[in-house]
Amino acid sequence: MLLQWFAEGTDPDEALLAFRRLSEDLGESHWYLRMLRDSSGAAKRMTQVFSTSRLATSLFERMPEAAAWFDREEELVPQKLEQLQLQFQAIISRHEDPESAANSIKAIRRKETLRVAIGFVVGSLDLDATSRGLSDLTEAYLVSMQELATSSMLAKIGNLSHELLIVAMGRFGGAELVFGSDADVMFVYKPTVTDVNIAQSEAQELVSEIRRLCSDQILEFELDLDLRPEGKNGPIVRSIDSYASYYGRWAGTWESQALLRARVISGEGSVKDEFVSLIDRYRYPEKMESSAVIEIRRIKARVEVERLPLGADPMRHLKLGRGSISDVEWLVQLLQLKHGYSNLNLQTPHTLQALEELEKAGIVQASDAIVLKQAWQLSSAIRSALMLAQNKRTDVLPTDRQQLESVARLLEYPRGGAGALEQDYLATTRRARAVFEKLFYD
Known part of the structure; x- marks a missing residue:
């Protein structure tokens, strides 16, 4: 049966090679041999993973003992944020050396x-x-590295001159990460000394140490700071006063839109409240002027032209294409900017939750909300499946039939389902684009 299951996969040769390596690592383990002999479900799940996911297969090479999970489906439930925090905290408590603690947390x-x-x-x-x-995993990981970096600095200088916040942005802020997503963040601090130059210098040093500790050569961890004020040209960390000054002088619809998904994941309570109070003024304006609506439409049109990679088919780009993730998010965010001040239920960083609340409020018709949700979910699922299948990031629906087939199988299409997935995606995003154009330009 094993050979038959391997043959039914999208990459049988790679799967057989992975199985051979795993068996060499675990060949003397009684539980492994017993699992293969007695549990057809476990064996089938194993062949399914090895024949469809290069990412999972590469991780198995370093953790062959994880094969035991195939025999117990309940082991495949992700740990919740609180469980991860306790686990990481226990590691930090056991290690005096931040480097060794960081390595254990990375594992x-x-x-x-x-x-x-x-x-x-x-x-x-x-x-x-x-x-x-x-x-949850990304949040617990990043916050634990902040704690380790803080401990390192305290050991060197005795006291810190600031309180640091980490603000999750984008899909991270919305708790909507998929495989291949970056972790978008902003770093914010409040000085606890009168000399703001010292506080700024120490905050920069702390953020640099956090980024260094987070870096992982085995399983990439990418922190993206581009959503901060001034983007790549701006400082990597700012004080709350600096944010207030920038937003007060320069904040436009782009900044307000980005802040809709801001979610503070670490930091002292009163400092967090102060920052949230600041950004709420911009992301939930009492009134959205018609000029701001025109501006956001203009920016969206420019993004469609300028950010789409040269030569990319707009019908197949999962993130920036017509009717894909970007269209749904821009529409939802425009409606949040318009109605978020008066409807507190719209004050959420979660895209689908906001869409659901827009439907409940009668702002978006139920039939349109279904179309938008389907397009966002399918585009997101395909992006995730592509990373799992190929172990490299891509935002374009493949034209190569073998690559498309591997994605289709990961999304539970039957064997030979590449064409069906392609047609489903094109039809779903075509409907979503029609809804987007109707509502975004209304």
């Missing part, structure tokens, strides 16, 4: 990423559960 992150990957591949986790698992 846990790889293990938990593999757990989520297997769960998605074998169909135990849907898109929502996968996104929540990856987002």
